Amino acid sequence: MTNRVYVMTFLIVLVLAAFAPAQTFTVLHNFTGGSDGWGPYAGLIQDPAGDLYGTTSLGGDPNCTPGYGYGCGVVFKLDAAGTETVLHTFWGSDGTNPVAPVLRDKAGNIYGTTSYGGSSGYGTVFKIDTAGTETVLYSFTGGPDGCYPYQGVVVGKSGTVFLTTPECGSSGYGTIFKIESGGNFARLHSFAGGPSDGAYPWYGHLTMDKAGNLYGLTSGGGASGNGVLYELSDSGTFTVLHSFAGGTSDGCAPNGSVVQDKAGNFYGTTSFCGSKNYGTIWKVSKTGKETVLHNFAGGTSDGCNPAAVVTRDSNGNLYGVTYGCGANGGGALYELSAKGTFTLLHSFGGSDASGFPTGEVLRSASGVLFGTTAGFLSYTGCDCGSVWSYAP
Numbered sequence: 001m002t003n004r005v006y007v008m009t010f011l012i013v014l015v016l017a018a019f020a021p022a023q024t025f026t027v028l029h030n031f032t033g034g035s036d037g038w039g040p041y042a043g044l045i046q047d048p049a050g051d052l053y054g055t056t057s058l059g060g061d062p063n064c065t066p067g068y069g070y071g072c073g074v075v076f077k078l079d080a081a082g083t084e085t086v087l088h089t090f091w092g093s094d095g096t097n098p099v100a101p102v103l104r105d106k107a108g109n110i111y112g113t114t115s116y117g118g119s120s121g122y123g124t125v126f127k128i129d130t131a132g133t134e135t136v137l138y139s140f141t142g143g144p145d146g147c148y149p150y151q152g153v154v155v156g157k158s159g160t161v162f163l164t165t166p167e168c169g170s171s172g173y174g175t176i177f178k179i180e181s182g183g184n185f186a187r188l189h190s191f192a193g194g195p196s197d198g199a200y201p202w203y204g205h206l207t208m209d210k211a212g213n214l215y216g217l218t219s220g221g222g223a224s225g226n227g228v229l230y231e232l233s234d235s236g237t238f239t240v241l242h243s244f245a246g247g248t249s250d251g252c253a254p255n256g257s258v259v260q261d262k263a264g265n266f267y268g269t270t271s272f273c274g275s276k277n278y279g280t281i282w283k284v285s286k287t288g289k290e291t292v293l294h295n296f297a298g299g300t301s302d303g304c305n306p307a308a309v310v311t312r313d314s315n316g317n318l319y320g321v322t323y324g325c326g327a328n329g330g331g332a333l334y335e336l337s338a339k340g341t342f343t344l345l346h347s348f349g350g351s352d353a354s355g356f357p358t359g360e361v362l363r364s365a366s367g368v369l370f371g372t373t374a375g376f377l378s379y380t381g382c383d384c385g386s387v388w389s390y391a392p
Contacts, residue, residue: 024391025346027353028052028082031375031384033059036084037074038384040372041099041203042152043308043359047108052078052362052370052387053087055098055112059384065092072096072117075110075128078387088126088134092117095124095136100152101205101359111137111161113149122147122168125161125179137161137179142168145187146175152205154214162188162214164201173199173221176206176214176232189238193221196240198228204257204309204360215241217254217268226252226273229266229284241266242284246273250292251280256309256360267293267318269306278304278325281318281336293318294342298325301344303332308360310336311369319369321348321357330355333369333390346390348373354383367392 031037037056044054053076060071072090075098079085087110090096095114102112108130118124118139125137140147146165153163159181169175173191180186193199198218207215212234222228222243229242246252251270258268264286274280278296285291298304303322310318316338326332330349336342349355354375362370368391375385 023345024389025352026389026391027386028370028389029078029084029387030354031056031059031386033070033382033384035060035074035089036086037076038071038382039374040385040387041358041374042101043372044362044370044387045102045104046362046364046370047104050080050364053102053104053110054078054359054372054387055100055102056385057097057099057115057374060086060089061091064090064096067092067096073098073114075102075112082387087132088128090114090117093119094134095126099150100203103153103155103205105155111153111155113152113163115148115150123149123165125149125153125163137183138185140165140168144168144170144175144190145185146177150202151216154206154208156208156212162206162208164206164216166200166202173197174201174218176201176216188236189232191218191221195221195223195243197221197238198230198240203255203307203358207258207260209260215258215260215266217256217258219253219255219271224252226250227254227270229254229258229268242288242290244270244273244290248273248275248277250274250290251282255307259309259312261312261316267310267312269308269310269320271305271307271323276304278302279306279322281306281310281320293340294336296322296325300325300327300347302326302342303334303344307358311361311363313363313367319345319361319363321359321361321371323356323358328355331357331373333357333361333371345369345392353388354386 038059064072096117122140122142147168169190176189199221226246252273275295281294304325326347328349333346376383
């Protein structure tokens with residue numbers, strides 16, 4: 001009788017395992033470094049048909065200026081079958097080296113930035129219409145307007161484009177500005193550094209709420225010089241919501257974007273500091289109170305040094321990537337549950353994909369995660385990056 005119970009229990013376990021959902025990591029596209037692109041630093045967006053859009057920082061036309069034979073980057077589309085279409089190849093005067101995510105409006109137009117190139121070499125804001133025609137909306141001069149935009153854009157209800165630059169401006173610490181639908185440029189804020197302002201906004205994009213207020217992060221400035229979470233109200237008032245303290249009890253150098261829940265709490269990451277100096281995942285309330293949700297520990301079972309924001313689902317679970325650590329040393333895809341449980345979902349840099357993801361994770365309506373890896377951007381070989389999916 002006892003043996004029969006053991007056998008029945010074993011069979012039940014097998015049946016339950018057979019019906020358990022499979023967790024599948026898939027490489028959708030490996031970049032070759034040629035005309036298809038090289039080194040996607042940014043995350044992806046998805047249209048209603050399920051097609052993915054993104055940028056690569058190199059690749060494209062090797063004769064672009066000043067591509068030094070490695071190309072100036074591309075904007076691409078990837079369909080559900082993994083077939084890539086290059087929507088635009090940068091050649092220099094229209095911009096070079098995009099590292100920020102693109103935005104797609106309801107009409108199908110695509111907006112983005114390049115960190116260099118343009119008429120003065122300080123970067124551009126561009127638009128690609130549904131016919132594939134690119135228009136440079138603005139070329140930075142490297143003066144009070146800002147330079148080297150490493151963040152993507154957000155578009156308001158009136159069609160106004162908002163974004164940041166991490167350098168230049170009146171104090172050299174970057175700017176927030178807008179480009180109206182008619183092409184008029186207006187600087188909204190010039191970062192001043194110091195304890196009551198931020199400095200150097202890198203990667204990701206601004207976040208806009210329904211009232212038109214903008215939220216973002218800077219990697220420097222603030223009370224301890226370790227970066228800030230800020231608000232720029234619809235009326236133009238700049239407010240530091242939280243200054244990161246650094247050290248072992250807080251994070252430092254927050255990069256990327258922020259995500260906000262219905263209660264008004266903000267979520268994000270820092271690249272360094274925390275208990276192991278590998279960065280943190282944090283939550284900041286509307287009143288500015290911070291809670292550290294996770295300290296990255298490095299090693300093979302955790303990640304380290306995230307450069308991207310977290311993605312939050314309707315149940316409060318957070319998803320993201322780290323640039324380093326994991327089982328292969330090439331970064332990690334992780335989940336932090338609403339209850340605070342950290343799970344390493346995938347380690348990059350192994351035989352199934354290249355490594356070093358820096359862009360935020362996209363979560364589809366069905367719960368599938370999508371993202372990119374930048375690969376090894378060395379000029380002696382080409383681990384040129386990839387687009388991947390993870391189905392829970």
